[in-house]
Each structure stands twice: as structure tokens, then as C-alpha cells.
Amino acid sequence: MPEGHTLHRLAAEHQRVFGGRPVGAGSPQGRFAAGAAEIDGRVLVAADAHGKHLLLEFDDDRVLHVHLGIYGTWRFGEPPVPEPQGAVRLRLTGAGGYADLRGPNACELLEPGGVKLLRDRLGPDPLRADADPDRAWARISRSRTSIAALLMDQSVIAGPGNIYRAEVLFRQGIDPMLPGRALSRERWSAVWADLVVLMAEGVRSGRIDTVRPEHTPEAMGRPPRVDDHGGEVYVYRRAGSPCLVCGTAVAAAELAARNLFWCPGCQPPAG
Structure with missing residues (x-):
């Protein structure tokens, strides 16, 4: 989708x-x-x-x-x-x-x-000038549901899908299974701000690129990613491959009927 x-x-x-x-x-x-x-x-x-x-x-x-x-x-x-x-x-x-x-x-x-x-019935859209991230935070901060599931709920936040969900959680070092109510306001603000930047770049380029400059194929001397979704990513569809940052094998699991990807090394469980 x-x-x-x-x-x-x-x-x-x-x-x-x-x-x-x-x-x-x-x-x-x-x-x-x-x-x-x-x-x-x-x-x-x-x-x-x-x-x-x-x-x-x-x-x-x-x-x-x-x-x-x-x-x-x-x-x-x-x-x-x-x-x-x-x-x-x-x-x-x-x-x-x-x-x-x-x-x-x-x-x-x-x-x-x-x-x-x-x-x-839709949550705030990071690409809209009228978006109010506090609306999403009000739902997230009360929820026992995992942050990974909440980011896919279009009534909480509208627009991000499976790729942006996995990538923004990796970039912010957040365990995808963390309950929403255990996420700090500061970390939520960082997630929202990152989505605004990443998705705006997606509008500009027409593809989803989420890796920072130091992790591009050119900077790392690695082959470009080959995938029908295009774009350079950290964890999405990279299960079993080494993390571009720490080398840990990227993990995958099914969550709410969708595949979830994360790095156990960069996104360790809280506590």
C-alpha cells in the first residue's frame, strides 16, 4: 500500500x-x-x-x-x-x-x-501544515499498545506505513515493542520531527530514503540496495543482514498482520 x-x-x-x-x-x-x-x-x-x-x-x-x-x-x-x-x-x-x-x-x-x-477519524499527517502532533501524543501516551502498532494506526498518525514505521523507530533507537505509554514526550517529539523530514524528502524524491549520509552506499563502499520499493533503508526488508550501524543481524517478526523489522543492538528493550 x-x-x-x-x-x-x-x-x-x-x-x-x-x-x-x-x-x-x-x-x-x-x-x-x-x-x-x-x-x-x-x-x-x-x-x-x-x-x-x-x-x-x-x-x-x-x-x-x-x-x-x-x-x-x-x-x-x-x-x-x-x-x-x-x-x-x-x-x-x-x-x-x-x-x-x-x-x-x-x-x-x-x-x-x-x-x-x-x-x-484520521490522525495528524506529518506532511500537512495544519497537523497537530499533540493529538497523536494524547493517544500514544495513554496506550498499552506497542509503539510499532500505534505508528501503523491511521487514526493515531496518518500517512506512515510499514517502511517509515520501521525506519523512524530504528533512527530514534526505540524498541518497537515499547508500549506507547512508556515512550517519553521528548522521544515522541523526536519521532514526529524525524517523520516530518523523512516524508517531506519522500515527496521531493518520490522514493523512501532513510539512511544518514555516513551510511549511504558511497560512504560505506557497499552495493546499493536492490528492492522494488527503492531507496536506502536501515532495517526494512533486511532481516538477517548485518545492521549498517552496529553489525547485529536485523530481526523480523509479524505484528498486527504486517512484517516488522528492527535491530536488536540499536533498539534494545527498555529497562
Whole structure:
């Protein structure tokens, strides 16, 4: 599933291609035909993202809400617009090009009240200027749940996924099994600040890079990472490999139906 930086990049691309202009909309697949007809010809006022949710606001105050889930994708192209290929749930067209949506978990039109309900159930997004990290801290500081699980709960903090979760905990030297209520406010502030920087870099580059300059392939004389997610990381998908910092074998376990990665040497249990 795409992590939050990808959705912010998608919002920026929609704004670039369609923003401020009437947008054609259709559903070649037919599953969103009624919704597409309602926004066909409307002006895209703003493209925004909150966590893993894309929000496209049109000039009738309605918002197209898209959650890609595991299989959803957007594909952009330039004119001329080709015939749709495969199961295209939604096609947006404009003078600047087109965008095809396939396989989303959610594709729906929301009234302003529905948008508020969606935002209210999401935690703060480190990539949003209006994010309030104290909202997340209020939940974390009372919880017996592990910090690793809390960072994957989109109602606690919106946007980070499995990669950012594993990497920020490594970078801050935090045992992933530490209960939220055992995390100090100072360490939470460091986690939040690190996520803001790492995810903003993800928006800029389009990939997740989390290693510090002294641990890059060039600095260490090691081969670059080869992985379909791209980017240089410390622990994600590196189970059994030596930690880039201390040499301890990276550990892995399943937590809440997702694979968790950490370094027992750099992230020892508290106490």
C-alpha cells in the first residue's frame, strides 16, 4: 500500500494537470459511472491529501475521495488521450493530459460533512501544515499498545506505513515493542520531527530514503540496495543482514498482520 508521501505527490500532480480548469470525467469500467457523470465538466478547485487519502475538491463543494488500498494505482499521460486499457474505474481528462484510476479501495464523492467525518477519524499527517502532533501524543501516551502498532494506526498518525514505521523507530533507537505509554514526550517529539523530514524528502524524491549520509552506499563502499520499493533503508526488508550501524543481524517478526523489522543492538528493550 502506498505510504503518505505518495498521496501528496499524487495531489500535486492532479493540481498541476487539472487544477483551476474544467475536468472531463468518465468511468470506462462502469463501476463509478454515476459519480463520474456528476463531476464531469466541473472545475478542480484544489487537490489535497491527508494520510493515505486523496481528496479532489470541485467547484460544487463536493470532493472526490480516493483511497488506493493495496492494488489501486493512478496513471497520468499527455494528450492525445488513448483508448482505455483494462479496468479503469475513473478517467479524468483535461487540456494538460489525463489520469486513469485502477483498482482503488475507495472511490466516492463526499459532501463537505463527509470530508469532515473522514478527517476527524484520521490522525495528524506529518506532511500537512495544519497537523497537530499533540493529538497523536494524547493517544500514544495513554496506550498499552506497542509503539510499532500505534505508528501503523491511521487514526493515531496518518500517512506512515510499514517502511517509515520501521525506519523512524530504528533512527530514534526505540524498541518497537515499547508500549506507547512508556515512550517519553521528548522521544515522541523526536519521532514526529524525524517523520516530518523523512516524508517531506519522500515527496521531493518520490522514493523512501532513510539512511544518514555516513551510511549511504558511497560512504560505506557497499552495493546499493536492490528492492522494488527503492531507496536506502536501515532495517526494512533486511532481516538477517548485518545492521549498517552496529553489525547485529536485523530481526523480523509479524505484528498486527504486517512484517516488522528492527535491530536488536540499536533498539534494545527498555529497562
